[in-house]
Amino acid sequence: MAAPLELYCWKGDWGLPSVDTDCLTVLAYAKFAGAPLKVHKITNPWRSPTGTLPALKTTEESTGSLSKPSNIIIHLRKQKYNADYDLSAKEGADTLAFVSLLEEKLLPALIYTQWVDSKNYVDVTRRWYAENIPFPLNFLLPNRIHNQQLERLRLVRGDPTLEPGEQLEKELYHDALECMTLLSQRLGSHKFFFGDSPSSLDAYVFGHLAPLLKVKLPNGKLQQHLNSLDNLRHYCTNILILYFPSEGGEPPIRKVSVHSDGSDFDSEPHKRRKQILSVLFAMGSMLGYAILMGIVSIQHIRPQAALVGPRHIEEEGEEEE
Amino acid sequence: MSLAVEAFVSQIAAAEPWPENATLYQPLREDQILLSDCASSLAVQAYLRMCNLPVHVSCRSNAEYMSPSGKVPFVHVGNQVVSELGPIVQFTKAKGHSLSDGLDDVQRAEMKAYMELVNNMLLTAELYIQWCDDTTATEISRPRYSSPYSWPLNQILAYQKQWEVRRKMNAIGWAGKSLEQVYEDVSQCCQALSQRLGTQPYFFNKQPTELDALVFGHLFTILTTRLTSDELGEKIKSYSNLLAFCRRIEQSYFEDSQAGSSSRGYSKGPSLF
Numbered sequence: 386m387a388a389p390l391e392l393y394c395w396k397g398d399w400g401l402p403s404v405d406t407d408c409l410t411v412l413a414y415a416k417f418a419g420a421p422l423k424v425h426k427i428t429n430p431w432r433s434p435t436g437t438l439p440a441l442k443t444t445e446e447s448t449g450s451l452s453k454p455s456n457i458i459i460h461l462r463k464q465k466y467n468a469d470y471d472l473s474a475k476e477g478a479d480t481l482a483f484v485s486l487l488e489e490k491l492l493p494a495l496i497y498t499q500w501v502d503s504k505n506y507v508d509v510t511r512r513w514y515a516e517n518i519p520f521p522l523n524f525l526l527p528n529r530i531h532n533q534q535l536e537r538l539r540l541v542r543g544d545p546t547l548e549p550g551e552q553l554e555k556e557l558y559h560d561a562l563e564c565m566t567l568l569s570q571r572l573g574s575h576k577f578f579f580g581d582s583p584s585s586l587d588a589y590v591f592g593h594l595a596p597l598l599k600v601k602l603p604n605g606k607l608q609q610h611l612n613s614l615d616n617l618r619h620y621c622t623n624i625l626i627l628y629f630p631s632e633g634g635e636p637p638i639r640k641v642s643v644h645s646d647g648s649d650f651d652s653e654p655h656k657r658r659k660q661i662l663s664v665l666f667a668m669g670s671m672l673g674y675a676i677l678m679g680i681v682s683i684q685h686i687r688p689q690a691a692l693v694g695p696r697h698i699e700e701e702g703e704e705e706e
Numbered sequence: 707m708s709l710a711v712e713a714f715v716s717q718i719a720a721a722e723p724w725p726e727n728a729t730l731y732q733p734l735r736e737d738q739i740l741l742s743d744c745a746s747s748l749a750v751q752a753y754l755r756m757c758n759l760p761v762h763v764s765c766r767s768n769a770e771y772m773s774p775s776g777k778v779p780f781v782h783v784g785n786q787v788v789s790e791l792g793p794i795v796q797f798t799k800a801k802g803h804s805l806s807d808g809l810d811d812v813q814r815a816e817m818k819a820y821m822e823l824v825n826n827m828l829l830t831a832e833l834y835i836q837w838c839d840d841t842t843a844t845e846i847s848r849p850r851y852s853s854p855y856s857w858p859l860n861q862i863l864a865y866q867k868q869w870e871v872r873r874k875m876n877a878i879g880w881a882g883k884s885l886e887q888v889y890e891d892v893s894q895c896c897q898a899l900s901q902r903l904g905t906q907p908y909f910f911n912k913q914p915t916e917l918d919a920l921v922f923g924h925l926f927t928i929l930t931t932r933l934t935s936d937e938l939g940e941k942i943k944s945y946s947n948l949l950a951f952c953r954r955i956e957q958s959y960f961e962d963s964q965a966g967s968s969s970r971g972y973s974k975g976p977s978l979f
Contacts, residue, residue, distance in 0.1 A: 478898035482819035485826035
C-alpha cells in the first residue's frame with residue numbers, strides 16, 4: 386500500500402502495548418495480519434481523528450476515520466491484510482459466535498472490575514488515567530468515562546437503579562468466570578484457537594484477557610480465576626512474547642517502583658512550585674483586600690503618627706533650645 | 707436472578723416435579739406483542755415442548771411489568787417465577803430435565819457461544835428495527851406497544867420505551883449503524899448459523915438443544931411477521947437449510963391439533979406453509 390495507515394491508540398503500561406481492550410484487539414490483529422501500521426500512542430483522546438481511541442486514519446476520502454475495532458478489522462481485511470484467510474466457513478462462524486460470547490459475558494465484568502468497582506477504580510484505573518492524560522482533561526475524563534460505563538452496565542442489564550455492589554459483582558463475575566472456563570475448554574491444548582496461526586478471534590480474546598492478566602488490581606477475583614486457567618495464561622503470555630517483544634519482558638515489580646519513583650520525582654518539583662505559588666497568591670490577595678478595605682492603611686497612619694510624635698518633640702526640643 | 711436466590715430456587719426446584727398448571731405469560735398476542743418479545747416467547751415455548759414439559763400460555767397486557775426482571779416471557783411454576791430463556795433452562799435443569807447433557811465440553815462451549823451470537827446480533831437487530839427505525843416505530847411498534855392503554859398513558863409509555871431502547875443502542879455502539887448495516891449484520895449472523903447447521907437436522911446432530919429452540923424462536927417469528935419491509939425475511943429465506951430447520955421443528959413440536967390452530971396465532975402474517 387502507498388502510505389501506511391495510521392492508528393491512534395492508548396499508551397501502554399504494565400508490559401502491555403496498550404491498556405485499552407479495543408486498542409489491544411486492533412494492535413494484535415494488525416500484527417497477526419502483517420499490516421504495516423504507523424502507531425501513535427497517545428493519552429489524549431481528543432487528539433485522535435474521531436475523538437475516541439482506537440482510531441484508524443485511512444487514506445481514502447470516502448471512509449475517513451474508523452473507530453470501532455470491528456470496523457477497523459473489516460477495513461484492514463479489505464486492504465488485503467486478512468488473518469482469517471485460512472479459516473473454513475465453520476471456523477468463521479465460530480469466530481462470530483465466540484466474539485459475541487466475549488462481548489455479552491466477559492466484557493460487562495471487565496468494565497465493572499476496571500471502572501465501576503470502587504476500590505479498583507480509585508486505586509488503579511482513575512490514578513493511571515489521571516496521571517497520564519494531560520491537563521486539564523485529567524480532571525474531566527476519568528470521571529466521565531466512569532459515569533458512561535456505569536450507565537452502559539445499567540442499560541445492558543435493563544435495570545436503571547443498578548448500583549455497584551456485591552450483588553451485581555457476583556452476577557457479573559459468575560458469567561465472566563463461566564465464559565473464561567468455556568474459552569479455556571475450547572482452546573484446549575492448541576497454540577491458537579484455529580490451528581497454528583492466529584486469527585481475528587485470537588486478537589479479540591487477547592484484547593479482553595491481557596489487561597486482566599497484567600494490570601494489578603486490588604480486587605482481583607477475575608485475575609485469580611484467569612491465573613488458574615493455565616492454558617489461557619500461557620496463551621496470552623505467548624502472544625505477548627511473540628508479537629510484542631519490546632513491551633513485555635520487564636518484570637512488573639520493578640516497573641511499578643520505577644514508575645512510582647518517577648512519578649514522585651516528576652510531581653515533587655511541580656507540587657512544591659504549585660504550593661509556593663498558591664501561598665503567594667493567597668497572601669497577595671489577602672494584602673490587596675486589606676489595603677482596599679482600609680485595614681492596612683490605618684496601621685500605616687499609626688507609625689507615621691509615632692514618627693511625627695518624636696519629631697514634634699524634637700522640634701519642640703529644638704525650639705526650646 | 708441473583709446467585710443466592712438462584713441456589714435457593716434450585717434447591718426448592720429440585721424437590722418438586724413439574725406441575726401440570728405451569729403458565730407462561732407474554733403480552734397480548736394479537737394486538738400488543740412485538741417481534742422481539744414474540745421471538746423470545748416462542749423460543750421458551752419451543753424449549754419446553756422439546757423437554758416434554760406442559761405449559762399453558764397466558765396473554766396479559768401487563769406481562770412486562772409482572773416479570774421479575776422486566777423482560778418477557780416468564781413462567782410461573784409452582785410458587786416460583788422465572789423469566790428469560792437462560793434462567794428457565796437452569797431452572798428446568800434443577801428439576802432434572804436437560805437437553806444438553808449429552809454434549810462434551812467443547813460442544814457446550816460452542817452452544818453457549820452461538821446462543822450469545824443470536825442474543826447479541828439477532829435480538830439486538832430486532833430491537834433496532836423495531837424502535838430505532840422511524841417508519842417501523844411510528845407505524846408498528848409504538849401503536850402496538852401502547853394499544854392496551856388510553857391516552858395520554860399510551861403516548862408516554864411508548865415514547866419512554868423507545869427512548870430507553872435508543873439509549874441502550876447508543877451505549878453498545880449500534881446507534882451509528884444504518885438500517886442497511888443492520889440487515890447486513892443479520893445476514894452475517896444467519897450465514898454463521900447456516901454454516902454451523904450444515905446438513906444436520908439439529909445444531910448438535912440428532913438431538914435438539916436450547917440453541918435449536920432459541921434459533922427457531924427468532925427465525926420463525928421473523929419469517930412470519932409482517933413488517934414495513936420484507937428484507938429481514940428475505941435474508942433468512944436465502945438460506946435453505948435454515949428454512950428446512952424451522953419447518954422441521956414446527957412439524958415435530960408444534961403440529962399437534964392444539965398447536966395447529968395456535969401456530970397460526972403466533973404469526974401475525976402468513977405461516978411458513
